[in-house]
Structure formats: C-alpha cells, structure tokens
Amino acid sequence: MTWVLEPHSAQSRAVAHLWWWMLAVGGTIWLGVTIVMLVVIARRRTQARDGRVVYDTTASPRTERIVASATFGTVLILTGFLAFDFVVGRTLAAHPQRALKIALTAHQWWWEAEYVNPDPSRSFVTANEIHIPVGERVQLELRASDVIHSVWIPDLQGKRDLIPGYTSTLWIEADAPRVYQGRCAEFCGLQHANMSILVIAEPRDAFARWAAAQASAAATPPDAAAQRGKRAFENGPCATCHAIGGTSAYATVGPNLTHFASRRTVGAGVLPNTRGALEAWLISAPSLKPGVRMPTMTMYSGAQLRDIAAYLASLK
Amino acid sequence: MTSIVDDIAQGELALKRRLTAHWETPHNWLGWLSTVDHKALGRRYIYTAFVFFLLGGVEAAIMRVQLARPDNHLLTPETYNQLMTMHGVTMMFLFVQPVLSGFSFYLTPLMIGARELAFPRLNAFSYYVFLLAGVFMYASFFVGQAPDAGWFNYTPLASVKYDAGFNIDFYCLGLIYLGIATTVGAANSIVTILKLRAPGMSIDRMPLFMWSSLTISAAVIFSMPPLTAALGFLELERRWHFVFFDPTRGGNPMLWQHLFWVFGHPWVYIVFLPATGMLSMIIPTFCRRPMVGHAFMALATVATGLIGFGVWVHHMFATGLPQLSLSFFGAASMTVSIPSAVTIFGWVATMWYGRVVFATPMLFALAFIVQFVIGGISGVMTAAVPFDWQVTDTYFIVAHIHYVLAGGTLFGVMAGIYYWAPKMFGFLLDERLGKASFWLMFIGFNVAFFPMHITGLMGMPRRVYTYSQASGFASMNMLSTIGVYILAVGLLLTLVNLVRSRAAGVAAGDNPWGAGTLEWLTTSPPEHFNFAHIPIVKSREPLWDGGFTPGPAFDDARLTPRTSALDAMLERPVEMPIDSVWSVAMPVTLLLAFGALLVHSYAWSAIGIAASLFCMARWMWPSSATVLETEV
Numbered sequence: 032m033t034w035v036l037e038p039h040s041a042q043s044r045a046v047a048h049l050w051w052w053m054l055a056v057g058g059t060i061w062l063g064v065t066i067v068m069l070v071v072i073a074r075r076r077t078q079a080r081d082g083r084v085v086y087d088t089t090a091s092p093r094t095e096r097i098v099a100s101a102t103f104g105t106v107l108i109l110t111g112f113l114a115f116d117f118v119v120g121r122t123l124a125a126h127p128q129r130a131l132k133i134a135l136t137a138h139q140w141w142w143e144a145e146y147v148n149p150d151p152s153r154s155f156v157t158a159n160e161i162h163i164p165v166g167e168r169v170q171l172e173l174r175a176s177d178v179i180h181s182v183w184i185p186d187l188q189g190k191r192d193l194i195p196g197y198t199s200t201l202w203i204e205a206d207a208p209r210v211y212q213g214r215c216a217e218f219c220g221l222q223h224a225n226m227s228i229l230v231i232a233e234p235r236d237a238f239a240r241w242a243a244a245q246a247s248a249a250a251t252p253p254d255a256a257a258q259r260g261k262r263a264f265e266n267g268p269c270a271t272c273h274a275i276g277g278t279s280a281y282a283t284v285g286p287n288l289t290h291f292a293s294r295r296t297v298g299a300g301v302l303p304n305t306r307g308a309l310e311a312w313l314i315s316a317p318s319l320k321p322g323v324r325m326p327t328m329t330m331y332s333g334a335q336l337r338d339i340a341a342y343l344a345s346l347k
Numbered sequence: 348m349t350s351i352v353d354d355i356a357q358g359e360l361a362l363k364r365r366l367t368a369h370w371e372t373p374h375n376w377l378g379w380l381s382t383v384d385h386k387a388l389g390r391r392y393i394y395t396a397f398v399f400f401l402l403g404g405v406e407a408a409i410m411r412v413q414l415a416r417p418d419n420h421l422l423t424p425e426t427y428n429q430l431m432t433m434h435g436v437t438m439m440f441l442f443v444q445p446v447l448s449g450f451s452f453y454l455t456p457l458m459i460g461a462r463e464l465a466f467p468r469l470n471a472f473s474y475y476v477f478l479l480a481g482v483f484m485y486a487s488f489f490v491g492q493a494p495d496a497g498w499f500n501y502t503p504l505a506s507v508k509y510d511a512g513f514n515i516d517f518y519c520l521g522l523i524y525l526g527i528a529t530t531v532g533a534a535n536s537i538v539t540i541l542k543l544r545a546p547g548m549s550i551d552r553m554p555l556f557m558w559s560s561l562t563i564s565a566a567v568i569f570s571m572p573p574l575t576a577a578l579g580f581l582e583l584e585r586r587w588h589f590v591f592f593d594p595t596r597g598g599n600p601m602l603w604q605h606l607f608w609v610f611g612h613p614w615v616y617i618v619f620l621p622a623t624g625m626l627s628m629i630i631p632t633f634c635r636r637p638m639v640g641h642a643f644m645a646l647a648t649v650a651t652g653l654i655g656f657g658v659w660v661h662h663m664f665a666t667g668l669p670q671l672s673l674s675f676f677g678a679a680s681m682t683v684s685i686p687s688a689v690t691i692f693g694w695v696a697t698m699w700y701g702r703v704v705f706a707t708p709m710l711f712a713l714a715f716i717v718q719f720v721i722g723g724i725s726g727v728m729t730a731a732v733p734f735d736w737q738v739t740d741t742y743f744i745v746a747h748i749h750y751v752l753a754g755g756t757l758f759g760v761m762a763g764i765y766y767w768a769p770k771m772f773g774f775l776l777d778e779r780l781g782k783a784s785f786w787l788m789f790i791g792f793n794v795a796f797f798p799m800h801i802t803g804l805m806g807m808p809r810r811v812y813t814y815s816q817a818s819g820f821a822s823m824n825m826l827s828t829i830g831v832y833i834l835a836v837g838l839l840l841t842l843v844n845l846v847r848s849r850a851a852g853v854a855a856g857d858n859p860w861g862a863g864t865l866e867w868l869t870t871s872p873p874e875h876f877n878f879a880h881i882p883i884v885k886s887r888e889p890l891w892d893g894g895f896t897p898g899p900a901f902d903d904a905r906l907t908p909r910t911s912a913l914d915a916m917l918e919r920p921v922e923m924p925i926d927s928v929w930s931v932a933m934p935v936t937l938l939l940a941f942g943a944l945l946v947h948s949y950a951w952s953a954i955g956i957a958a959s960l961f962c963m964a965r966w967m968w969p970s971s972a973t974v975l976e977t978e979v
Contacts, residue, residue: 033805033806033818034804034805034806035737035738035804035805035806036804043737045733046733046734046736046737049731049733049734050728050734050737053724053727053728053731053734054728057724057725057727057728058724060720060724061717061720061721061724064691064695064716064717064720065717065720067695067699068695068698068713068716068717071695071698071699071703072698072703072705072713094639094640094696094699094700095639095640097692097696098639098640098643098689098692098693098696101688101692102685102688102689102692105684105685105688106685109681109682109684109685109727112681112727112730112731113677113678113681113731115731116677116730116731116732116733116734117674119731119733119734120670120673120674120732120733122733123733123736124670139509173667177503177509178501178503178504178509179501179503179504179600181665181740183740183806183808185737185806188736189665189733189734189735189736189737190665190736190737190739190740191665191667191736192665192666192667194594194600194601194666194667195503195594195595195600196594196595196599196600197594197601197667199666199667200667212806214806214808215808216665216739216740216741216808216809217501217665217740218496218497218501218504218740218809218810219504220428220504220509221424221425221428222424223808223810223811223812224424224811224812224813224814321423321424321425322424322425
C-alpha cells in the first residue's frame with residue numbers, strides 16, 4: 032500500500048509537510064465559516080416568511096470592515112501558501128551534478144527502463160521494475176512511445192507526464208530499502224488501471240550487484256525443457272516482439288525479457304511472477320489484461336508453452 | 348352603477364386580453380413546437396438537462412458498482428471508459444451548463460422587468476440544437492462506440508491511430524454542434540441583460556444573478572472558440588490527415604491541452620458562477636435583508652470570470668513546463684480564490700446581519716457554502732505546484748471537482764428549484780419532503796465524495812476501471828458507492844415531491860417567500876406577457892422598499908422596452924418576433940450536416956448546410972408588418 036502522507040524521501044516529505052500546513056490552515060477556515068453559520072442559525076432564526084421583517088437595509092460600516100479584513104486575511108494566507116509552495120518547489124528541484132540516469136519510456140501499458148552507462152557493456156534494458164541505490168538522487172529521463180502517460184511513485188515523489196515528442200526529467204530518491212509501488216497516473220486507454228511500476232531501493236552494494244547481473248547476457252537453459260523453450264521462443268512469434276540478450280531474439284516491441292525471472296510481476300503488475308501465473312499469461316494474456324498487445328498464443332501447443340515458461344523462469 | 352374601482356379592473360382585464368392576444372402561442376402542436384416563449388423554452392431547457400442529468404447519474408451509479416469492490420468484473424475496461432467519458436461529457440456539457448442556462452433564460456426577463464429575451468427565435472434555435480446535440484452524442488451508445496478518451500479527450504489517445512472507431516468523432520462533431528447553441532445562447536443573454544432592463548434598473552440595481560449570467564455569457568463568447576478550434580483540428584487530423592497534434596509527423600500533443608484548458612478552465616467558472624448568482628438571490632430573501640456588499644459581490648463575480656482565463660495551466664502542472672511558468676500559474680490560481688472568498692464572506696455577513704428563515708432553498712444554500720468552502724480550499728491546495736504533483740490525476744481531484752460542481756453547483760441548482768418552482772408552476776412544494784430530500788442528499792454527497800480525498804492521498808489514480816485488493820482502496824471505495832446511492836435516493840425524493848405537490852396543488856401566490864426582486868411581481872406562473880405594466884424601477888429590491896411604479900403597458904403590438912445599457916433610460920419599445928418554424932427547422936438541418944459528416948457522407952452534409960442557410964434566410968426574412976412598425 033502506498034500513501035502520499037507516509038513519505039520515504041526528502042521530496043515527498045517536503046510535500047507532506049506542505050499538505051499538513053495547508054490542511055491545518057484550510058481546516059481552520061472551514062471550521063470558522065461553518066461555526067459562524069451555525070451560530071447565526073441558532074441565534075437569529077425566524078419563522079417569518081412574508082416580507083414584513085426587513086432588517087437594516089444598509090450595511091453598517093462595521094460589516095464592510097469585517098468583510099474587508101476577512102478578505103485581507105485571505106490574501107495574507109494565500110501569500111503564505113505561495114511562499115511555502117516556492118520553498119518546497121526548490122527542495123524538489125535540487126539535484127547533484129552527476130547521478131545515475133535511467134531512461135524510462137512508457138508504452139501502452141508497460142514501462143521500459145534503460146540504465147544508461149557511458150560504457151555500453153554496462154548499459155542494460157529492463158521493464159516494469161527499476162532498482163535504485165538508497166539515499167541517492169536518481170535521474171529519470173522520461174519519454175513516451177505512443178500516448179501520454181504519467182509516472183507516479185507516491186511515497187517518493189510527485190508525478191510527471193511522459194509525453195510523446197518530449198523528453199522530461201524527474202529526480203527521485205528513497206531513504207529506506209524497500210519496494211515502492213508506482214503506477215501510471217494519466218489516462219492512457221484500456222489498461223490504464225494495470226500499468227504498475229515497482230521501484231526497489233537497496234543499499235549501494237546490493238544495487239551494484241543487481242546492475243552487474245542485469246548487464247550480463249541471459250542465462251543458458253539449465254535443462255532440456257528450457258532448451259526446447261528457448262528454441263520455441265526464438266523461432267516462434269515470441270521473438271517478433273521480445274528481446275533476450277545473447278539470443279537471436281532482439282525485437283523491442285514488447286518488454287525485454289533478458290532477466291525476466293528476476294522481476295517480481297508479470298504484465299506490469301497484473302500477476303505476481305510465479306510459474307503458474309506465467310503459464311496463464313502465456314496462454315492468454317488478453318483474458319488477464321483485456322486490450323494488451325500480446326495475443327493469445329494459439330500458434331503454440333500446450334507442451335511448447337510449458338517449455339517456454341520453463342525457459343523464462345530460468346532467466347534469473 | 349359601476350364604481351371607479353370596477354372601471355379600473357375592467358380596464359386592466361381588457362389590457363391583459365390585448366397583451367395575451369399579442370403574446371400567446373397558438374394552442375396546437377405547431378405552436379407547441381415552434382414557441383419562442385422564454386418561459387416555455389427555459390422550462391424545456393431545465394427538463395431536458397435533468398433527463399441528461401439522470402443519464403449521467405445512472406452512468407456514475409454503474410461505475411460506482413464496478414468500483415465498490417476490488418478486481419471487479421462487472422464492466423469491461425472499454426465499457427468503463429465509455430461510461431466515464433460520457434459521465435463527464437454529460438454533466439459538464441449536457442447538464443450543468445444547460446440547466447443553468449435554462450434558469451437564466453426563464454428568469455432573466457422576469458428579473459429585469461422585460462417581456463422576452465432579446466432574440467426569442469434564437470432561443471428556440473439554441474434549445475433545439477442543445478437537445479439534438481445531446482441526442483446525437485447519446486446515439487453513440489446504440490452503435491457501441493461512445494466517446495472513450497475522457498471528457499478532456501487528450502491526444503494522441505484520441506487520435507485515429509489509438510482510437511479508430513466513431514467514438515471520438517461523436518465527441519468532436521457533437522461538441523462543435525452543441526457549441527453553436529452555447530454561443531448563441533450567451534449572445535442572447537448579453538444583449539438581453541444590457542438592453543432590455545426595465546426603465547430605471549440601472550446597472551447597479553441589477554440583481555446579482557444577472558451579474559453572474561452576464562459574466563459567464565461573456566466568458567462563453569471568449570472560451571468557446573479555442574474548444575471549437577481544437578475539436579476542428581482533431582477532426583481534420585482524424586479524417587483528412589492534417590497534422591496538428593501527432594508528434595510523429597511534427598504535430599504537438601501539448602497544443603490540444605492548451606486549447607482544451609484555455610476553454611476548460613473558464614468553463615469551470617461558467618458552470619459555477621450562475622449557481623453563486625442563484626445563492627445571492629436566495630440568501631437575502633431567507634435572511635430578510637439585502638445582500639451585504641452588493642457592489643463587491645458583483646465585482647467579485649466579474650473578477651472571477653476575468654481571472655478564470657489566466658489559470659488554465661494549473662491543469663497541466665505535471666507536464667514538465669518550465670518552473671517559471673508553473674510559479675506564475677500557481678500564483679494566478681491562488682488569486683482566483685480571492686473573489687470567491689469575498690463572495691462567501693458577503694453571504695455569511697448577510698446571514699449575520701439578517702434573520703435566517705430555515706426553508707428548503709436556504710438549507711441547500713447553506714450546504715452549498717459548507718461544501719464549496721471545502722472544494723475551494725482543496726483547490727487552493729492544488730494551486731501549490733509541488734502538492735499538485737502528488738494529487739493531480741488522483742481521486743483527490745475527483746473529490747475536489749465534485750465538491751465544487753456537485754456540492755456547489757448541483758446544490759445551488761437544487762436551491763434554485765425549491766426557490767423558483769412555485770413561480771414556474773404556481774404551486775408550493777412540500778417542505779417536509781423537501782427537507783428529507785435535502786438531508787439525504789447532504790449526507791449522501793459527503794459520504795460519497797469526502798472519502799475520495801483520502802483514496803487519492805492513498806495513491807488511487809483517476810479513471811481506472813478497477814484496483815487490486817492489495818492496494819487498500821477497497822473500504823473507501825465501498826463507502827463512496829454507498830454515499831452515491833443515498834444521494835440518488837435524496838434526489839428521487841425531490842422528483843416525488845414535484846409530482847405530489849403538483850397533485851396537491853397548493854397555490855403559491857405571486858410572492859410566496861416575500862422576496863424583493865421583480866420576478867416575484869408577476870403571477871405564478873407568469874402570464875404570457877410577464878408584466879401588464881412595465882415596472883419603472885427605483886431600487887435594488889423594489890418589492891421590499893416600494894422602489895417601483897407600474898409604467899407603460901406597450902400594448903399596441905408584441906412590444907418590450909429597450910433601454911440604455913448602463914442607466915436603463917427608456918429608448919423605445921421594440922417589437923419582438925413571433926413564433927417561427929424556421930428556427931426549429933434549422934437545428935434539424937444542422938444535425939443532418941453533422942450526422943452526415945460522421946458517416947463520411949459529404950454530399951448529404953452539403954445538403955444539410957444548404958438547407959440550414961435556407962432556413963436561416965426564411966427565419967430572418969422581414970415580414971411587411973415588422974418593417975412598418977420598427978419606427979414607433
């Protein structure tokens with residue numbers, strides 16, 4: 032479960048702080064208006080309905096002074112909010128000169144994450160799950176391949192749209208090792224509801240190990256079933272959309288599956304990454320995520336699909 | 348032997364007979380269809396808007412069932428998206444704006460002491476365009492292709508590449524067509540309010556509801572063109588491969604967002620300010636005193652309308668625009684709440700210095716204030732850019748807009764119904780049923796929408812057709828669903844109330860609430876000619892302080908006086924047009940033009956446009972009688 036008000040980064044903490052202040056001031060104003068109205072109703076209620084009781088037809092100077100000072104008070108409060116807003120805005124925008132850069136591209140309805148490294152052998156592509164080192168501000172370079180999406184990890188940072196034709200930047204950080212739930216926040220079509228992203232914050236060395244593993248080629252199939260699965264994958268429709276590093280499958284239409292088994296979910300958060308869920312997904316992704324681009328795999332036999340599942344499950 | 352009193356009464360009766368002869372609509376089906384009576388058309392606007400409101404409400408109720416439980420499979424994502432889009436389109440374009448227009452068209456001549464709107468045939472025309480545009484957009488459900496890209500319809504999602512069916516074409520063509528009605532209706536209001544006020548009703552004596560009508564009508568004139576342009580661009584891109592928004596061919600999807608919100612934010616005030624105008628009529632009546640700071644209230648209304656044009660970017664804070672422009676628009680968005688604050692302080696001060704009568708309209712008005720302050724404060728919160736980044740596109744915003752447009756506008760409309768229904772129908776509404784309806788609606792509304800603030804802060808995005816058990820959103824969503832159904836029951840009680848009170852038929856009398864403005868000078872319901880003698884106005888609440896005298900009758904023809912725009916000095920009586928079938932036929936021919944465009948039948952579309960031009964020519968054709976009598 033996520034919660035804007037349980038922040039896990041300096042950025043979301045600043046925003047939560049701003050919220051509590053605005054709630055306190057705003058709540059007081061609301062209470063004030065409501066109480067005044069209740070008092071008025073209690074004290075000056077009348078049953079008379081005809082036109083007889085017409086009170087002072089002109090407002091006394093005091094009335095206007097009260098309304099004017101209440102308005103002036105409103106202006107002061109708004110100015111205070113605005114100053115607070117600008118200060119928080121600066122906190123959010125602060126970032127280091129050099130930082131880990133992740134190019135995050137949104138697709139209908141999944142996330143492609145490329146870890147950009149000047150050394151190409153250490154660059155890699157993954158999907159629907161990004162790892163970051165704890166306590167470091169990380170740069171997300173945002174793009175969209177089809178329609179407008181928006182990335183949102185409530186515990187860490189506010190959202191930023193990913194707009195086709197534009198590149199924008201969002202800085203995130205996490206101050207505790209944990210799995211943070213994120214999702215698409217801009218309406219993007221049929222499966223807007225199922226477009227999750229996980230942010231896994233871990234200590235520097237654990238992160239480095241993970242990154243090194245991700246940059247390596249895919250594992251070789253450990254058994255006969257996985258070997259058959261690899262062949263079926265490479266020679267069948269799977270390879271028209273997906274890539275697996277170190278094999279002949281290099282298409283980029285769908286998520287890169289090089290280290291698929293290291294991920295926590297299938298279908299951008301639709302199912303947990305278990306063997307059973309994977310097989311169900313391979314048989315008929317559209318029945319689990321209506322509208323998904325991945326078709327029902329009628330061209331494979333049941334045995335072949337089990338082999339492919341065995342192969343994918345071996346891609347640690 | 349007849350007394351002088353009897354002579355006067357005889358004279359008055361004869362006068363009313365002459366005026367009725369001039370103003371009455373023929374009692375046959377053609378007269379019913381082609382009437383230009385602003386009262387008949389205003390009521391039709393309100394009825395039709397309520398039918399659309401019920402449809403939009405049913406859509407909401409179905410969505411709430413889908414969202415009541417996690418991982419629910421009642422609706423497919425496609426159906427959900429269509430319902431979600433049509434709920435927004437219906438409420439924004441086919442309910443709140445038309446229902447407020449209906450009140451405005453009904454009440455404007457009565458409030459300003461006139462006998463008609465400035466352009467009666469245009470009023471008939473705009474009503475039928477509104478009706479047919481709504482039918483046109485709802486026809487999309489019958490082919491299973493209702494608009495499905497949200498009421499804001501962002502491209503590229505709405506482009507032909509990602510949405511190839513008729514869905515978005517229904518949206519674009521329907522809204523361009525509807526925009527004609529909205530625009531001419533606004534022009535009609537502006538001219539009526541500026542030129543047809545009773546002699547002596549100088550602009551500072553004008554009721555506050557007229558100030559809000561005038562303000563929003565001006566806002567409509569300036570905000571509809573960007574929407575129409577955007578819709579036209581999108582349709583050109585979808586149909587004929589023009590490039591406006593498609594980034595792969597050099598277009599820019601941000602162009603849509605700017606055009607849409609340059610229209611969309613003023614629109615929020617267009618559908619909100621008239622409700623504040625209604626409250627500014629209702630609150631003085633039920634506080635038994637004039638509004639505190641009348642001039643400031645009027646200025647606040649105008650200021651909101653103006654500043655409303657400078658805040659559209661707050662719908663786009665998360666798009667990655669430069670920080671400087673975000674700061675500017677954040678500050679502007681906070682500024683726009685200042686006039687709203689003035690309005691609220693004015694209402695509360697009026698109550699403070701008055702004596703509150705606890706009738707049903709006043710209850711709805713009080714709830715409006717309580718709820719609108721919540722919506723206003725959450726609005727100010729989202730003007731703070733960093734906080735907006737957290738809550739935009741979440742249920743927090745769903746809560747915010749419903750607190751303003753349902754908790755505000757809808758409750759204002761309910762107050763308006765209970766307040767003016769006796770005038771419109773001539774019978775009193777049952778107070779017990781009215782209060783029961785109010786409490787159910789008040790409780791239901793807050794149970795439904797308050798939890799959404801929390802669901803949003805918990806991280807639930809808007810426009811999702813389902814959510815998982817693990818998300819933790821389930822209990823708040825169940826609460827919202829229950830609230831919506833309580834709200835619906837409360838609303839139905841008002842319908843029951845209308846039916847039962849009509850059967851009971853307790854006569855309302857001219858001025859059941861003891862109000863001070865001119866509409867209560869007429870009979871309930873008003874006669875065809877509204878006022879037998881045009882009142883000469885000397886004060887803001889003429890019925891309270893005797894600030895009017897019965898003026899000339901202008902009974903030689905179908906006449907209403909024209910006055911100067913600011914001081915309302917009598918210029919001359921103008922003759923108003925009679926019923927015409929052409930202003931009813933033209934909406935139909937326009938529908939043919941737009942409907943044919945939808946199905947790519949360009950020849951029929953051209954025929955529709957030619958027929959529309961013919962109708963317009965016949966409609967405008969001067970009759971010989973008119974030519975002679977214009978120089979009275």
